[in-house]
Amino acid sequence: MSEPMIVLEGLTKSYGKHRGIENISFSVNSGEVFGFIGPNGAGKSTTIRTLMGLLKPTGGCASIFGLDCGQYAAEIAKDVGYLPSENCYYNDLKVREMLQYTADLYGMDCNSRMEELAERLNLDLSRKIQDLSLGNKKKVGIVSALLPSPKLLIMDEPTSGLDPLIQQTFYEILREENKRGMTVFLSSHVLSEVQKLCDRVAILREGKLIDVQSMEELRGNGYKKISLTTKEPIMKGFFSIPGVANLKQGQECTSASFMFSGNTMTIMDKLHQLKLEDIFIEEPSLEEIFLHYYE
Numbered sequence: 001m002s003e004p005m006i007v008l009e010g011l012t013k014s015y016g017k018h019r020g021i022e023n024i025s026f027s028v029n030s031g032e033v034f035g036f037i038g039p040n041g042a043g044k045s046t047t048i049r050t051l052m053g054l055l056k057p058t059g060g061c062a063s064i065f066g067l068d069c070g071q072y073a074a075e076i077a078k079d080v081g082y083l084p085s086e087n088c089y090y091n092d093l094k095v096r097e098m099l100q101y102t103a104d105l106y107g108m109d110c111n112s113r114m115e116e117l118a119e120r121l122n123l124d125l126s127r128k129i130q131d132l133s134l135g136n137k138k139k140v141g142i143v144s145a146l147l148p149s150p151k152l153l154i155m156d157e158p159t160s161g162l163d164p165l166i167q168q169t170f171y172e173i174l175r176e177e178n179k180r181g182m183t184v185f186l187s188s189h190v191l192s193e194v195q196k197l198c199d200r201v202a203i204l205r206e207g208k209l210i211d212v213q214s215m216e217e218l219r220g221n222g223y224k225k226i227s228l229t230t231k232e233p234i235m236k237g238f239f240s241i242p243g244v245a246n247l248k249q250g251q252e253c254t255s256a257s258f259m260f261s262g263n264t265m266t267i268m269d270k271l272h273q274l275k276l277e278d279i280f281i282e283e284p285s286l287e288e289i290f291l292h293y294y295e
């Protein structure tokens with residue numbers, strides 16, 4: 001069993017009267033790719049900034065590498081690559097100079113890695129930061145976080161603003177780095193992204209942790225998505241049986257879609273009673289599995 005690399009215990013941060021995050025507890029193991037997911041305003045950035053020691057918690061505590069995040073922020077930062085949700089750069093610098101500055105901070109010679117990452121992400125090292133598009137600025141942040149080959153990578157919404165092809169390259173890079181031993185903690189409000197990359201995911205809503213699940217658990221919860229049309233109207237309450245969720249019926253009552261988890265024979269018996277015109281039984285997307293968390 002691998003050691004926890006990040007531990008949050010009852011972590012709370014309020015901004016005066018405004019809620020930030022409340023009583024968040026979970027841990028991220030060494031070697032994991034861990035997703036942190038929630039809609040806008042859920043508290044992802046607040047949590048990450050607290051982990052980086054940029055915000056002081058108003059309750060609870062957090063540690064990275066066994067060190068308290070507030071007290072040992074500088075010590076921790078030596079082994080962490082961090083991509084904030086919004087980056088502030090020295091606009092006058094060229095991309096290469098900016099990245100060299102990062103390498104110097106870590107006291108490392110990262111030239112060949114800089115060239116390689118920039119080439120893969122299609123980032124022009126000779127341009128001035130101020131002339132870059134938002135997406136290209138994001139790439140500077142990504143390269144900067146990856147540059148020192150940190151033990152732990154913490155990224156806040158890394159792919160927002162990146163075009164789909166570059167996103168794919170970014171996912172490849174993360175997978176390779178993870179194989180070589182880098183632990184990854186990333187926040188996102190895009191489930192498909194988390195689905196592609198992560199081993200486990202923490203689900204956040206309105207500042208509170210709702211659940212922590214492995215991708216296998218999420219996938220293996222047995223839900224099937226069933227959509228059907230019938231030749232005759234379906235009676236009201238026909239699908240009021242255990243295991244049916246998110247039922248939606250058409251106005252004419254000749255179509256229905258729902259999620260089902262339970263005994264296959266029970267639902268097959270039910271379906272058998274209908275004069276079916278068409279039926280689709282599919283694996284639901286993560287979005288659909290997650291829906292009930294946010295309803």
Ligand SMILES: Nc1ncnc2c1ncn2[C@@H]1O[C@H](COP(=O)(O)OP(=O)(O)OP(=O)(O)O)[C@@H](O)[C@H]1O
Binds near residue numbers: 018020189
């Ligand atoms: N400096 C601040 N002062 C007051 N309230 C804040 C401050 N920063 C964040 N909040 C509040 O804390 C809550 C969590 O915000 P946070 O930015 O952490 O969420 P998020 O999940 O990262 O969302 P997004 O994806 O939109 O960045 C929100 O209700 C937000 O309004």
